[in-house]
Amino acid sequence: MSSDTNINPAPAAASGQWLTAFDAAIERGDDKQMWHLLGQHHDQEAAHDWLTTQVARLSYAVSDRARFSELFLLPVISAPGSSLPEDALWREADYCVGEALDTWLGKGARKTVFSGVRPYAWIGAWRPAVLRCHLNSAVPGRAAAPLSFLTETLDLPEDAPVLGFVCMVLTGQLGWPQLPPASTARDDRFKLVTAGALQQRRGDAPTILTPDRLQYAVADGLGRWLMSLHEAKPITGWTVAPMAASPDVVKVTLAFDDDSVPVTQFTLRKHQIGLNGVSDVLSILTHLAPMLDVPMDVPQGTPQHKTIDLTSR
Structure with missing residues (x-):
């Protein structure tokens, strides 16, 4: 962290x-x-x-007083075979998650938590402008217009865990927001309370990581998810390739010994995790499975157009 x-x-x-x-x-x-x-x-x-x-940062003034906002993410990894919390469960858990965040962040923290747990299939498709929309919508007095974007398809075996994130903006008055000092007891309490609030009525509780800055939350979430995925459904091989059409995109392809989903593919965004984050994710994959020399043919799903309201608490 x-x-x-x-x-x-x-x-x-x-x-x-x-x-x-x-x-x-x-x-x-x-x-x-x-x-x-x-x-x-x-x-x-x-x-x-x-x-x-x-x-992930935006500075502005309110009544001639400076404000400093930054986007933070809270990684959520579903139990194997379970889905991410849907909107109905989020509405029930919203208050509890907010209270847990207040306790974890400490006094004086101003937060804007956006509704729902966003799948990584969404976040991996986001351009920088989508992140900026989240920041701008948290500015007092600015109307939060609906946010439209294209999502990607991330097919997984039936018993695989799913990665998602809760998005939030933290705002400081004297400088960029700071996370609380490391505390195992406080972190464990936050994870326990948040996991309980987001647990499906049937199924095990999700794995929760503490909130962090964009770069570290996405990279850490991906790393933990890949390890959980490998435990539930062993990864038999992988490939990685930059996307020629975009300097931002790196495509990672995973192979499974699974008839229904033999291969899948997800996106790493350099503007989200940097070159060091890309290297960290690939290092984890290197320890999990061999890198394959032969490119894998992945059926490309049709991107889905998604529009969401940037509602928050």
């Missing part, structure tokens, strides 16, 4: 002009210019880390 608000400082040797242009491209949603500028930097790891930090 990260706790240092400056854990990804501006890349060394980056000029003020480069930083200004890069941040402006993020703010106006100009993905083409953003990736062009990122490609110019000599330190790609540091530049990608800067991207993951800046894309």
Whole structure:
């Protein structure tokens, strides 16, 4: 879990002009210019880390007082063979999850928790603009317009766990939000309460990780999910390939000894986890199963158009 608000400082040797242009491209949603500028930097790891930090942050003023907001995610991994909590269960669990977050975050934390547990099949399809919509909707006085995006298909064997995330924006008045100091007892209490609130009436409780910054929450959630997936349905091999049409996308294909779902594919987004996050996820896969030399043919599902309200508590 990260706790240092400056854990990804501006890349060394980056000029003020480069930083200004890069941040402006993020703010106006100009993905083409953003990736062009990122490609110019000599330190790609540091530049990608800067991207993951800046894309999840928004500063603004309320009555001439500065506010600093950042997107955080709470990983949720369903029990093997179970689904993620649906909207009806979320409505029942919403208050309890909010209270658990208040206790875990401590006094003075201002939070905006968005309704529902978002499947990774959604989040893996999100462009930077979708993250910015979450941030903007948490600004006081701004109307939260419905959010539309295309989802991906992530087919899994019947007895596989499913990865999802609760999305939230934390806001500070004196600087970027800080997570509480590490505490095993507090973390365990939060996980226990939240898992109980999100447990299906039939089935085991989901695995809950503590909230974290975008970069770490997504990478940690993927890592824990892959290990749980391998325990429930062994991964027999995997491949990885960048997507030529997008500098943001890396496609990971998994193979299973399963007649119904022999292969599946999911997306890693560099703007979400950076190059280090991609490396961490692939390192976990390396320990779970062999990397295959032959590309696997994965049937491509039709992207689904999804519209959600950015409702929050």
